[in-house]
Amino acid sequence: MELALLLVLIIGVYWVYQGSLSVALLAALVLILIRFSEQLANLILFSKVIELMQVALNRIHDFLAIQPLAIATPNQQPQQFDVRFEQVSFGYTKQSVTLNNINVQFKQHSLNAIVGESGSGKTSLIRLLMRYADPQQGRILIGGVDIRHIPNEQLNRLFSVVFQDVYLFDDSILNNIRLAKPTATEQEVEQVAKMANCHQFITALAQGYHTQVGEIGSQLSGGERQRISIARAILKDAPIVILDEATASLDSENQLAIQQAINRLVQHKTVIVITHRLSSISTADQILVINQGQIIEQGTHSSLLARQGAYCQMWQNQQQAKHWRI
Numbered sequence: 001m002e003l004a005l006l007l008v009l010i011i012g013v014y015w016v017y018q019g020s021l022s023v024a025l026l027a028a029l030v031l032i033l034i035r036f037s038e039q040l041a042n043l044i045l046f047s048k049v050i051e052l053m054q055v056a057l058n059r060i061h062d063f064l065a066i067q068p069l070a071i072a073t074p075n076q077q078p079q080q081f082d083v084r085f086e087q088v089s090f091g092y093t094k095q096s097v098t099l100n101n102i103n104v105q106f107k108q109h110s111l112n113a114i115v116g117e118s119g120s121g122k123t124s125l126i127r128l129l130m131r132y133a134d135p136q137q138g139r140i141l142i143g144g145v146d147i148r149h150i151p152n153e154q155l156n157r158l159f160s161v162v163f164q165d166v167y168l169f170d171d172s173i174l175n176n177i178r179l180a181k182p183t184a185t186e187q188e189v190e191q192v193a194k195m196a197n198c199h200q201f202i203t204a205l206a207q208g209y210h211t212q213v214g215e216i217g218s219q220l221s222g223g224e225r226q227r228i229s230i231a232r233a234i235l236k237d238a239p240i241v242i243l244d245e246a247t248a249s250l251d252s253e254n255q256l257a258i259q260q261a262i263n264r265l266v267q268h269k270t271v272i273v274i275t276h277r278l279s280s281i282s283t284a285d286q287i288l289v290i291n292q293g294q295i296i297e298q299g300t301h302s303s304l305l306a307r308q309g310a311y312c313q314m315w316q317n318q319q320q321a322k323h324w325r326i
């Protein structure tokens, strides 16, 4: 727009100089241009906004077009909470193989860990268990019931999940914890917050439990958000607990507080932990080592060390890394 104004001025002055345009007409032209330039610029800008909105809308359309996974009949509800993968193979596309012939059992009330290189398929395994997608082959059972027979709402109730990146809604701390059980009283929320080691920092805030956490919990630190998500998980009291790199990016003080909170969360639950820090899972009942979508080793910490295979190598690497100094 500014360039157009400059051009009109240059050409206009030239024409005035030549005598083919009057000064008054040039002044009127420039005035009109200035008067409408802002509106025109806004219009151009707005068309860009519409383009962006179109991209977002297309994504929403794509999302809404996804068909919900069918619930097989008869509907069933598990009474036990052990988990079994039977010959499960899965790829995100027809060509890719993300998980290949997975056979494993996670016993009820046991602590299980999944380790392996980045991209080996650990998170995908968990996603299948929570039925974000169905495997192309094989089946997954909870308490002997194929998860395809469990209605979504009931299936969701079976899991408490703590991720490394915690999502909090732009609402009060109280409501963020209460999401797990909308009928919970303030006393119940306070009780689980104490168990998750977050009561102290919450009550230190001016508004206490009614503090608004801001968009995506931006008013709180990573460790504080994590503990709130653990409080939420404790309140949910689901029989299967999934921890996906829950303590990975925290300082040692926060790690201790979170470890204590996690210890309270996992009591009497079937627990599945995904981690890169092997020292945190040395007491696990079962450790799976996954490589390129396959279970390559399986056992307890001591049995895997004795095997002198991939797990032993990973363990030795991490022990050496402990002594690194910069």
Ligand SMILES: Nc1ncnc2c1ncn2[C@@H]1O[C@H](COP(=O)(O)OP(=O)(O)OP(=O)(O)O)[C@@H](O)[C@H]1O
Residues within 6 Å of the ligand: 092, 098, 116, 117, 118, 119, 120, 121, 122, 123, 124, 125
């Ligand atoms: N939504 C997706 N669509 C397509 N491919 C995906 C998707 N999510 C993961 N993948 C691919 O599947 C493979 C396994 O990914 P997954 O996240 O399960 O690995 P991971 O072992 O959990 O890795 P990390 O330790 O880095 O979290 C990777 O090659 C990844 O690129």
